[in-house]
Amino acid sequence: MSVILRLLTVVGSHRKCHATTLPPLTFFFTRQLQSFSSQEILHYRLQRCSSMAHLKLLHAHIVVLGLSQENFTLGKLISFAAVDERGDIDYAALVFNRIPQPNRFMFNSLIRGYSNGSRGPSEAIAMYREMLSSGVSPNEFTLPFVLKACAVESSHWLSTLLHGHGIKLGICSHVCVQNALMNALIGFRMTSDARKLFDEIDEKSLVSWNSMIGGYSRAGQTMEAFNLFRRMKEFRVGPDEITFVSLLSACSQARDSDLGMLVHLFIEMTGVQADLILRNALLDMYGKCGHLDSAEKIFRQTPEKNVISWTSLVTAYARHGCIKSARELFAQMPIRNAVSWNSLISAYLQNGQFGEVLSLFEEMQDSGFIPDEATLATVLSACAQIGDIATGKRIHAYACETNLIALPIALANSLIAMYAKCGEVATALDIFREVQCKNLVSWNIAMGCLALQGCGAEAIELFREMEALGIQPDGITFTGLLTACSHSGLINLGRYYFERMMSVHSIPPEIEHYACMIDLLGRGGLLEEAIMLVGTMPMRADIVIWGSLLGACRIHKFAEMGRVLLKQLLELLPHSSGLCVLLSNLYSEAGRWEDRRKIRKIMNDTGVAKCDAISYIEIDGLVYEFMVDDRRSRWPNSIYPVLDRLTDHLKLEVPSGTL
DNA sequence: TTAGGGTTAG
Numbered sequence: 001m002s003v004i005l006r007l008l009t010v011v012g013s014h015r016k017c018h019a020t021t022l023p024p025l026t027f028f029f030t031r032q033l034q035s036f037s038s039q040e041i042l043h044y045r046l047q048r049c050s051s052m053a054h055l056k057l058l059h060a061h062i063v064v065l066g067l068s069q070e071n072f073t074l075g076k077l078i079s080f081a082a083v084d085e086r087g088d089i090d091y092a093a094l095v096f097n098r099i100p101q102p103n104r105f106m107f108n109s110l111i112r113g114y115s116n117g118s119r120g121p122s123e124a125i126a127m128y129r130e131m132l133s134s135g136v137s138p139n140e141f142t143l144p145f146v147l148k149a150c151a152v153e154s155s156h157w158l159s160t161l162l163h164g165h166g167i168k169l170g171i172c173s174h175v176c177v178q179n180a181l182m183n184a185l186i187g188f189r190m191t192s193d194a195r196k197l198f199d200e201i202d203e204k205s206l207v208s209w210n211s212m213i214g215g216y217s218r219a220g221q222t223m224e225a226f227n228l229f230r231r232m233k234e235f236r237v238g239p240d241e242i243t244f245v246s247l248l249s250a251c252s253q254a255r256d257s258d259l260g261m262l263v264h265l266f267i268e269m270t271g272v273q274a275d276l277i278l279r280n281a282l283l284d285m286y287g288k289c290g291h292l293d294s295a296e297k298i299f300r301q302t303p304e305k306n307v308i309s310w311t312s313l314v315t316a317y318a319r320h321g322c323i324k325s326a327r328e329l330f331a332q333m334p335i336r337n338a339v340s341w342n343s344l345i346s347a348y349l350q351n352g353q354f355g356e357v358l359s360l361f362e363e364m365q366d367s368g369f370i371p372d373e374a375t376l377a378t379v380l381s382a383c384a385q386i387g388d389i390a391t392g393k394r395i396h397a398y399a400c401e402t403n404l405i406a407l408p409i410a411l412a413n414s415l416i417a418m419y420a421k422c423g424e425v426a427t428a429l430d431i432f433r434e435v436q437c438k439n440l441v442s443w444n445i446a447m448g449c450l451a452l453q454g455c456g457a458e459a460i461e462l463f464r465e466m467e468a469l470g471i472q473p474d475g476i477t478f479t480g481l482l483t484a485c486s487h488s489g490l491i492n493l494g495r496y497y498f499e500r501m502m503s504v505h506s507i508p509p510e511i512e513h514y515a516c517m518i519d520l521l522g523r524g525g526l527l528e529e530a531i532m533l534v535g536t537m538p539m540r541a542d543i544v545i546w547g548s549l550l551g552a553c554r555i556h557k558f559a560e561m562g563r564v565l566l567k568q569l570l571e572l573l574p575h576s577s578g579l580c581v582l583l584s585n586l587y588s589e590a591g592r593w594e595d596r597r598k599i600r601k602i603m604n605d606t607g608v609a610k611c612d613a614i615s616y617i618e619i620d621g622l623v624y625e626f627m628v629d630d631r632r633s634r635w636p637n638s639i640y641p642v643l644d645r646l647t648d649h650l651k652l653e654v655p656s657g658t659l
Numbered sequence: 660t661t662a663g664g665g666t667t668a669g
Contacts, residue, residue, distance in 0.1 A: 043661085075661065112662080140663080144664055145663075145664095148664085174663095183664075183665075210665040214665060217666095241666075242665055246665080276667085278666080279667090280666095281667050283667085284668065309667090312668050314668085340668080340669080341669085345669085372669095
């Protein structure tokens with residue numbers, strides 16, 4: 001039968017080309033064809049369908065042959081339109097909606113199509129509901145697709161309900177249903193529950209192993225992923241290319257090139273076919289781990305690269321300081337998408353080239369690419385850094401236009417940060433209050449920004465609100481809270497929260513928490529307590545800590561203590577420009593010009609350069625960049641008298657020695 | 660009578 005069916009294609013093509021003069025062999029098979037019904041031939045052609053145009057032609061045949069009521073035939077038609085990547089789900093739905101009593105196969109095809117689609121999986125769930133209300137019973141083919149839709153929609157309660165349906169229908173023992181339930185839990189980040197389910201699967205398939213290894217990889221649990229990989233051997237299950245992709249992804253996230261290289265070796269030893277996805281995963285692993293030569297080698301050896309191959313290498317260059325190479329490679333890309341643009345744009349953000357971020361954003365739109373949430377969040381971050389509130393507001397308006405119902409939480413958080421850092425604290429708080437599904441990041445941003453803007457009391461109030469709502473804080477929350485205490489001079493409250501952070505919330509203090517506390521104590525004149533705290537730190541004090549301490553010495557006129565501290569530190573960190581500048585300033589204030597000259601000479605001789613601090617100001621929608629003593633001719637002369645007046649005003653307001 | 664699940668870039 002299959003031989004004859006294969007030959008049918010030959011007959012079909014001959015009919016097109018040689019309608020009048022068929023060769024004798026083809027003529028023989030044409031006679032054989034007569035033994036098949038028109039319906040059988042149609043089914044065969046539907047199975048071999050190659051495009052929507054082809055499908056529509058076959059649909060016309062169905063109508064002409066009077067088979068419009070044949071559910072089996074229509075099922076095949078719907079299946080192609082709904083499921084095949086060359087299909088059209090709307091066409092499938094159109095046909096489906098004209099069928100008086102659609103069967104289970106048709107429902108399953110549409111649910112599968114919707115769960116794979118880019119328009120969102122809610123239609124898959126709606127179709128499942130319609131299936132139930134039509135009295136059509138789901139089977140083991142139905143549940144995996146609805147569960148997939150649930151995982152994307154984050155409908156944990158719905159997946160629990162479906163689990164119940166599965167038990168009632170007696171299909172939960174099917175390995176595909178179990179894998180789908182496990183994958184839903186992985187999607188909800190309930191990795192340990194997924195593992196329990198995995199352990200309960202009697203006859204695990206390769207997909208079960210790959211799903212769980214992939215789950216650990218996505219959760220950043222690298223060791224668990226590798227432990228499970230080792231156990232595959234005990235169960236006599238051989239890995240495939242998908243197993244290796246998940247393992248490499250785990251290595252990339254952990255920046256563990258040793259493990260990654262072992263996986264590479266294993267791939268070569270097992271002789272698994274390295275397809276494009278696996279090559280891309282290898283490229284990404286080497287790129288993220290900073291092995292640019294190996295990443296380039298894989299890139300060169302990949303014959304048919306896709307946009308992911310190119311973007312992975314652009315990202316690798318950008319993240320390892322080769323921004324010029326990243327830009328050049330980006331220019332050579334034969335195909336780009338929003339992710340490629342975002343990769344380059346965020347590279348400039350990380351590099352502190354905020355003006356370049358904004359011009360690339362313009363270029364991206366001029367090239368016809370639609371910015372997505374990640375683009376907007378990156379550009380908002382640049383706006384926040386340079387105080388470009390005008391562009392920030394334009395992005396806000398754009399985001400509201402394109403997200404008619406609600407702003408995605410990550411974007412809302414970026415907006416809160418942008419407004420707060422640009423000084424519009426009230427607008428930032430309005431957005432924060434309006435966001436329905438705030439996450440911990442939202443609270444941390446709002447609190448941190450209030451603290452930095454000097455609104456310490458408001459930040460502390462926000463923390464109390466958080467506690468009252470039962471939201472568990474993290475280390476970042478406490479950095480904001482302690483900064484708020486420090487900037488408001490609330491020494492006792494700072495001590496209280498620093499202690500509670502460990503005793504109540506079990507959060508071990510990191511170096512930034514110590515820095516806040518030392519700053520708080522130093523500003524309060526409690527130098528001795530601050531120095532003692534440095535002594536109790538489980539990690540080495542960094543330049544920020546010493547800077548806080550030295551700053552306190554300057555404010556409180558402990559000049560001699562500062563100089564002793566600094567000279568000792570300079571022996572430990574001779575190339576620290578920050579320390580050299582601090583010492584130089586201390587000598588200037590004490591009028592010790594010769595010592596100041598010496599330290600400046602050391603800086604010049606040893607190549608310790610003072611980093612130029614760039615400031616930005618936005619006036620009437622234009623962002624101006626300037627440095628200390630910056631008298632470049634492009635600024636209007638009228639700016640200088642204003643700056644001088646501001647400096648005089650500050651000198652009157654701020655205690656001497658702090659300016 | 661039709662068929663299914665797991666993987667890569669910002």
